Amino acid sequence: MSTEAGKTVIRPLSAPITGSTRVPGDKSISHRAVLFSAMAEGTSQISGILDSADVRSSIRAVEALGAEASLEKQPDGSLAGGITGWGERGPVQPDEPIDCGNSGTTARLLMGVLAPWPVNVTITGDDSLQKRPMRRITAPLMKMGVRFSPEGKENLPITVTGTKSLKAIVYDAPMASAQLKTSILLAGVYASGTTTVNEPSESRNHTELMLPEYGIKTTAAARTASVVGPSVPKAAEVIVPGDPSSAAFLVCAALLKRGSSIQIENVSLNTARIGFTRTLERMGADIAVRHTGSEGKEPYGVIEAAYTGTLRGCEVPAEKIASIVDEVPVLALVAAHARGVTVFRDVSELRVKETDRLAAIVEGLDLLGVDAWIDGNDLFIEGQPDLAAQPGSVFDSKCDHRLAMTWALVGLCGSVPIEVENFDSVKISYPEFLDDIERLTR
Numbered sequence: 149m150s151t152e153a154g155k156t157v158i159r160p161l162s163a164p165i166t167g168s169t170r171v172p173g174d175k176s177i178s179h180r181a182v183l184f185s186a187m188a189e190g191t192s193q194i195s196g197i198l199d200s201a202d203v204r205s206s207i208r209a210v211e212a213l214g215a216e217a218s219l220e221k222q223p224d225g226s227l228a229g230g231i232t233g234w235g236e237r238g239p240v241q242p243d244e245p246i247d248c249g250n251s252g253t254t255a256r257l258l259m260g261v262l263a264p265w266p267v268n269v270t271i272t273g274d275d276s277l278q279k280r281p282m283r284r285i286t287a288p289l290m291k292m293g294v295r296f297s298p299e300g301k302e303n304l305p306i307t308v309t310g311t312k313s314l315k316a317i318v319y320d321a322p323m324a325s326a327q328l329k330t331s332i333l334l335a336g337v338y339a340s341g342t343t344t345v346n347e348p349s350e351s352r353n354h355t356e357l358m359l360p361e362y363g364i365k366t367t368a369a370a371r372t373a374s375v376v377g378p379s380v381p382k383a384a385e386v387i388v389p390g391d392p393s394s395a396a397f398l399v400c401a402a403l404l405k406r407g408s409s410i411q412i413e414n415v416s417l418n419t420a421r422i423g424f425t426r427t428l429e430r431m432g433a434d435i436a437v438r439h440t441g442s443e444g445k446e447p448y449g450v451i452e453a454a455y456t457g458t459l460r461g462c463e464v465p466a467e468k469i470a471s472i473v474d475e476v477p478v479l480a481l482v483a484a485h486a487r488g489v490t491v492f493r494d495v496s497e498l499r500v501k502e503t504d505r506l507a508a509i510v511e512g513l514d515l516l517g518v519d520a521w522i523d524g525n526d527l528f529i530e531g532q533p534d535l536a537a538q539p540g541s542v543f544d545s546k547c548d549h550r551l552a553m554t555w556a557l558v559g560l561c562g563s564v565p566i567e568v569e570n571f572d573s574v575k576i577s578y579p580e581f582l583d584d585i586e587r588l589t590r
């Protein structure tokens with residue numbers, strides 16, 4: 149790998165991707181472990197925490213609010229140690245705005261964390277995060293009694309002023325978003341009565357699975373989750389499994405690189421997260437999932453995948469999109485190599501991620517000569533089984549980690565070097581991505 153003027157040259161892998169590996173800790177569970185432990189009374193013990201820029205944003209945020217984190221780097225690259233929360237005392241008033249960097253999860257969950265406390269905290273973030281919608285979070289929290297200034301503003305920076313007299317609500321969410329659901333449920337922990345979030349389709353359920361570990365009365369069924377408050381979370385022990393969203397890049401690489409065969413161990417097999425395995429199976433991929441255990445209520449196990457060279461297009465219905473929401477860019481690249489058309493129905497949420505991922509997918513696939521288009525909120529890709537990049541093509545990651553890894557696969561699994569602009573955005577979720585994939589070719 150070489151980088152010049154923000155462009156990284158990605159060269160074809162010298163051999164098929166083979167063998168067993170692990171991926172770093174799950175980002176969603178790591179954020180939650182950090183934030184829930186900060187809210188709790190006592191010292192929580194956490195291991196397997198993802199050490200990435202986004203999770204560091206959550207750690208810095210809770211430290212600024214008075215939680216004590218003594219986390220140490222482990223030989224496997226993860227962070228482990230104790231977090232002593234503010235519990236009944238509540239967070240301290242920070243001196244400065246809290247900068248959540250690139251992390252939507254940090255900013256949005258923090259609004260719910262701060263809701264029960266009489267502090268004024270300004271939340272901000274980088275250029276990308278300052279463009280992402282926040283009214284979806286502030287509107288329901290305002291119904292619970294939280295104040296935001298400027299009132300009704302869509303984008304960060306926004307100042308949160310919490311209240312000790314939060315009202316419990318029943319909220320019909322306009323979109324399937326675990327960040328929205330979690331923010332409301334975290335506020336609900338301190339509201340009197342039952343706070344419920346109903347969703348149009350199922351989003352990831354880590355919050356519902358983890359809050360009971362912190363002693364919070366929680367109920368959950370398909371598309372609905374509730375907490376009963378008021379209650380103070382109690383310290384817990386959390387072991388974070390590997391991140392399936394990171395695993396998806398290695399799996400897709402194996403499906404695109406002739407002769408490859410890999411096993412990814414100790415990865416979360418939460419069904420709300422591994423929709424990509426089902427999509428790839430429907431595309432005819434050789435992929436299998438094997439449960440080996442669970443941590444708390446979170447299942448984990450092994451994902452196996454092997455190259456076959458024969459993939460076909462498929463249709464992914466709207467209600468399954470939440471289970472692949474962060475994997476659509478890399479699945480779109482696989483679809484570009486499949487025979488026939490692939491359709492992802494109602495992927496409008498991709499427009500409001502780190503960048504407009506829908507537009508970026510169409511742009512990147514166009515550079516590869518692949519016909520991809522958006523009709524309404526649906527994404528269509530006409531695959532080409534013999535697809536090959538032009539040498540030296542420059543793909544723009546738009547400083548988005550998922551796009552950086554997606555376009556890197558074009559170079560790694562193809563036959564000519566390509567370039568990826570701002571490839572270093574992989575530090576957001578998977579800093580060791582390139583090392584991990586190269587290690588599997590030796």
Ligand SMILES: O=C(O)C1=C[C@@H](OP(=O)(O)O)[C@@H](O)[C@H](O)C1
Binds near residue numbers: 175177253
């Ligand atoms: O709750 C979470 O940890 C996340 C939820 C998803 O966002 P939305 O809730 O906005 O869909 C996902 O895209 C993000 O990477 C992490």
Ligand SMILES: C=C(OP(=O)(O)O)C(=O)O
Binds near residue numbers: 202250252254501502
């Ligand atoms: C959308 C993502 O994260 P966040 O919303 O936390 O920035 C992601 O990791 O792809």
